[in-house]
Amino acid sequence: MAESTVPVLAASRLGKRFGERVAVDDVSFEVAPGETYGLLGPNGAGKTTTIRLVCGLLRADAGEVRIAGTPVGTTSTAAKRRIGYVPQEIALYPDLTARENLRFFGRLYGLRGTPLNRRVGEVLELIGLSDRATDRVESFSGGMKRRLNIGAGLLHEPTLLVLDEPTVGVDPQSRHAVMESVRSFGATGMAVLYTTHYMEEAERLCDRVGIIDHGKLVAEGTRRELVAKLGERDRITLSAAGDLGVLADRCRDLAGVDRADVKDGEVQLLAADGRRLLPGVLEAAERSGLSLRSVEVDEPDLEAVFLHLTGTALRE
Numbered sequence: 001m002a003e004s005t006v007p008v009l010a011a012s013r014l015g016k017r018f019g020e021r022v023a024v025d026d027v028s029f030e031v032a033p034g035e036t037y038g039l040l041g042p043n044g045a046g047k048t049t050t051i052r053l054v055c056g057l058l059r060a061d062a063g064e065v066r067i068a069g070t071p072v073g074t075t076s077t078a079a080k081r082r083i084g085y086v087p088q089e090i091a092l093y094p095d096l097t098a099r100e101n102l103r104f105f106g107r108l109y110g111l112r113g114t115p116l117n118r119r120v121g122e123v124l125e126l127i128g129l130s131d132r133a134t135d136r137v138e139s140f141s142g143g144m145k146r147r148l149n150i151g152a153g154l155l156h157e158p159t160l161l162v163l164d165e166p167t168v169g170v171d172p173q174s175r176h177a178v179m180e181s182v183r184s185f186g187a188t189g190m191a192v193l194y195t196t197h198y199m200e201e202a203e204r205l206c207d208r209v210g211i212i213d214h215g216k217l218v219a220e221g222t223r224r225e226l227v228a229k230l231g232e233r234d235r236i237t238l239s240a241a242g243d244l245g246v247l248a249d250r251c252r253d254l255a256g257v258d259r260a261d262v263k264d265g266e267v268q269l270l271a272a273d274g275r276r277l278l279p280g281v282l283e284a285a286e287r288s289g290l291s292l293r294s295v296e297v298d299e300p301d302l303e304a305v306f307l308h309l310t311g312t313a314l315r316e
């Protein structure tokens with residue numbers, strides 16, 4: 001098989017218990033080259049345990065992990081070298097500069113001399129900290145420390161970057177910067193495994209999402225696939241001046257519209273793909289001789305999917 005068609009990560013039927021507690025229960029998923037895959041679930045769902053198994057930091061009771069086709073064990077190093085693991089805890093030296101920290105971690109990976117300097121420069125660029133390279137880390141914001149922590153995991157040019165809740169405890173502005181950095185990694189062709197309990201992060205960053213609850217992967221797919229599995233529909237709300245009944249009738253005839261009703265002085269449509277319908281809806285309004293005041297499309301989100309699948313809200 002060609003290298004590019006082999007998943008960067010293939011986790012197959014992983015299981016892990018701590019005493020009587022089942023932390024990870026028969027979990028399987030794959031991450032393709034260049035893909036950002038999110039494990040989304042509440043605290044205690046089993047995300048950290050899953051990624052510790054993936055990185056070979058914990059021994060699985062059942063199942064197997066392969067990195068680009070090579071099995072990962074707690075003792076093997078070849079597959080593990082292809083992974084960049086960024087733990088939740090910040091592990092930096094506050095009295096060293098950003099560059100000095102990266103040089104230190106780079107040496108741990110066996111980099112020396114010119115290749116080390118070149119890679120440290122590239123990583124500083126990648127995490128957006130080139131202009132702060134010579135500042136001591138103790139002067140950094142929480143988000144900058146997080147980005148540098150991520151940078152330490154990038155030095156050896158991993159095929160797969162594994163991030164455990166990288167925005168926990170970070171203020172909203174820094175959170176945005178961390179997310180922007182992660183988003184740019186996908187463009188470099190690196191695969192990313194990202195855990196979070198924030199639905200918006202999974203939606204914004206991840207190509208595909210696996211929803212994990214009580215140690216089980218209860219569903220996976222793109223946001224649209226997950227929402228479609230539930231039979232949830234987009235809602236389009238039209239506010240207009242004129243005969244709303246005529247507009248509703250016209251819209252009902254459009255291909256892709258499941259329902260069209262006049263409700264609370266507005267026309268409400270239900271459809272599988274609301275955005276695709278918009279041109280037809282605008283044309284229908286024009287043909288009905290109505291002037292539209294506003295058009296809103298509400299797409300069901302992962303929060304709704306999570307609630308549906310588990311019966312509980314994501315943030316409790």
Ligand SMILES: Nc1ncnc2c1ncn2[C@@H]1O[C@H](COP(=O)(O)OP(=O)(O)OP(=O)(O)O)[C@@H](O)[C@H]1O
Pocket residue numbers: 018021022023041042043044045046047048049050165
């Ligand atoms: N070393 C351990 N010993 C005993 N139980 C553990 C251990 N590590 C995790 N667990 C338990 O396994 C379950 C899953 O924990 P895990 O840390 O994987 O969840 P998580 O989804 O990463 O949550 P969080 O976001 O809070 O870290 C929890 O019930 C936790 O208490």
